[in-house]
Every structure is written in structure tokens, then in C-alpha cells.
Amino acid sequence: MTELNIAIAGAGGRMGRILIEAVRDAADARLSGALDRAGNEAADAAAFLGQPSGVAVESDLATGLAGAHYLIDFTRPEATLQHLAYCAEHGIKLVIGTTGFDDAGKAAIVAAAERTAIVFSPNFSVGVNVTMKLLEQAAKALATGYDIEVIEAHHRFKVDAPSGTALKMGEVIADALGRDLQQCGVFAREGVTGERDPSSIGFATIRGGDIVGDHTVLFAGIGERIEISHKSSSRVTYANGALRACRFLADKPTGLFDMYDVLGLNT
Ligand SMILES: NC(=O)C1=CN([C@@H]2O[C@H](COP(=O)(O)OP(=O)(O)OC[C@H]3O[C@@H](n4cnc5c(N)ncnc54)[C@H](OP(=O)(O)O)[C@@H]3O)[C@@H](O)[C@H]2O)C=CC1
Numbered sequence: 001m002t003e004l005n006i007a008i009a010g011a012g013g014r015m016g017r018i019l020i021e022a023v024r025d026a027a028d029a030r031l032s033g034a035l036d037r038a039g040n041e042a043a044d045a046a047a048f049l050g051q052p053s054g055v056a057v058e059s060d061l062a063t064g065l066a067g068a069h070y071l072i073d074f075t076r077p078e079a080t081l082q083h084l085a086y087c088a089e090h091g092i093k094l095v096i097g098t099t100g101f102d103d104a105g106k107a108a109i110v111a112a113a114e115r116t117a118i119v120f121s122p123n124f125s126v127g128v129n130v131t132m133k134l135l136e137q138a139a140k141a142l143a144t145g146y147d148i149e150v151i152e153a154h155h156r157f158k159v160d161a162p163s164g165t166a167l168k169m170g171e172v173i174a175d176a177l178g179r180d181l182q183q184c185g186v187f188a189r190e191g192v193t194g195e196r197d198p199s200s201i202g203f204a205t206i207r208g209g210d211i212v213g214d215h216t217v218l219f220a221g222i223g224e225r226i227e228i229s230h231k232s233s234s235r236v237t238y239a240n241g242a243l244r245a246c247r248f249l250a251d252k253p254t255g256l257f258d259m260y261d262v263l264g265l266n267t
């Protein structure tokens, strides 16, 4: 069995810590390095587990990525884009969970995938990706007469809105209906808004406490409504999905993939 040498970016963050634990628990993976921003360096990336790893948290990319074949990055767009450039240059494969990229950031990821292999997904849980498939089917079956609203709730610390997952759900539904989310997405309502445009897809965001991540899509008709919901109760599902993505990349030299590719849902 070939061992996966994995570095973790954002090592001290909510996802970073769960990822370090998941890599350490995986029989086929080795924690080869850990990165975080300057000022967050630490002597041992797994000290919080009470089981030293011998891997320090570094802010210097060359040091933190020495010996890494994969970088799992759940940080912020500005950090991911720096890591992306380094990984593309050095042939390190990337699993990107960071959300909140603008169009230029997404284009940089597409370009980097010509030089290294990347899985980029706003949500690495199996359940959310299966939910996306259900949404595709529901949207096609409920194409007329049903108003579509995406409602998401996350913890108080989340900095981007709507969540990357909510936006992806909107895109999946818009694609299934032949609409363009850039045109039909409604991201805020206040004051005298007028009646709802039936071709719109609305978004509502809730932030509070320690909510890990809830997403509901409402298809509201006259006389009935359908709700398709996914609720995360642990970040372990995201970490396990990210590890699965590394295994998927093992035989891919270049290319941009998502969790549909990893899970074989692209049918
Ligand atoms: N795709 C998926 O399945 C999931 C995606 N996410 C996404 O992952 C990202 C991280 O989430 P979460 O772990 O909760 O966030 P945290 O804020 O807990 O962790 C982010 C880590 O990255 C560090 N960081 C921030 N900016 C920089 C920078 N410029 N350079 C280097 N390091 C930096 C932070 O340091 P500091 O604290 O000092 O800012 C922190 O250690 C978010 O975009 C979130 O939406 C989250 C869960 C699942």
C-alpha cells in the first residue's frame, strides 16, 4: 500500500484540527506537514490531541510542504490561492474545501489544474453530495408552479455567506432548470420587494452558536411544499471526504475534479 503524505493548511482551525486527527487515524496516510498563518506557528501540530506528531505548524510554505504529495486546504481564499500557486509549481496535489472564492479565484484554480490534480468542493460530506443529486431530480420534476428557496444555517464564526454549499445547491437547481444563477439568484429581501418572481431562486442565511452546517431547499407550491434537508452534526464527515479525495487523486497527474467525481455520482 502506498502511503499518502499529506500536509494540512489552516492546521489550527476548526477543520484543520479534525483533518489532522483524521490523517493520523488513517492507516494509509501520514501527516507530512502543517501550515497556518504567520503568528499561528506551533511546535507540534497534534499537541491538541495529547499525542505529539513530530510535525511542527509552519508558516513558510517550502518548510511546511517539504515531502508533501497532497495538501488539504480548508482556510480562506487568499491563503488557498497562495498555496495553490506553490502546489502547481511543485506538483503537489490539492484538496480544496475553502469557500468564498470570487470569479478570479475560481479561474486560478481552473488554471492550476493544468499543472497539478485538484479536488475542489464546497462540501466533502457524502450526504450533502447525495442531497445535490436529489435536488437535481426534484428541480426537474417541480419545474413550474413551485417557488425555490435555499436556507442555510451555520455557526457564529463563519465569515462567508451564503455558504459555498448553498450556492452550489442553487447552481445545481438552476442548471437543472436551464436558468443562470447569476441572473435568477435573490440574495437579500428588505422593504417593499414586490411579489416574488417565479423564476427566482432565493437564499436565506442564519448564523448562530455552534451549528455545524444545515441546508434546506424549499419547493413551495400552492397547497403543498416539499423540503429537502441535510444537517451536519460533526465535521468528521468533511474530513473523511477530504481523505477520500486524496485517495481518488492518487493516479491523477493533473485535472480539476469535484466530489461527484470522487463519489462516482457523475451519471
Ligand atoms: N468543503 C467543505 O466540506 C467544508 C468547507 N469549509 C470551509 O473551510 C474554510 C475553513 O473553515 P474553518 O476551519 O471553520 O475556519 P477556521 O477559521 O477555524 O480555520 C481557518 C484556518 O486558516 C487560517 N488562515 C486564515 N487566513 C489565513 C491566511 N491568509 N494564511 C494562512 N492561514 C490562514 C486561520 O488562521 P486564523 O484563525 O488566525 O485566521 C485558521 O487557522 C472555510 O472557508 C469554510 O467555509 C468548512 C467545513 C467544510
Ligand SMILES: O=C(O)C1=N[C@H](C(=O)O)C[C@H](O)C1
Pocket: 099, 122, 123, 154, 158, 162, 163, 164, 165, 166, 212, 213, 214
Ligand atoms: O464554514 C463552515 O463551517 C462550512 N462551510 C462550507 C460551506 O460554506 O458550504 C461547508 C459546510 O457547510 C461547513
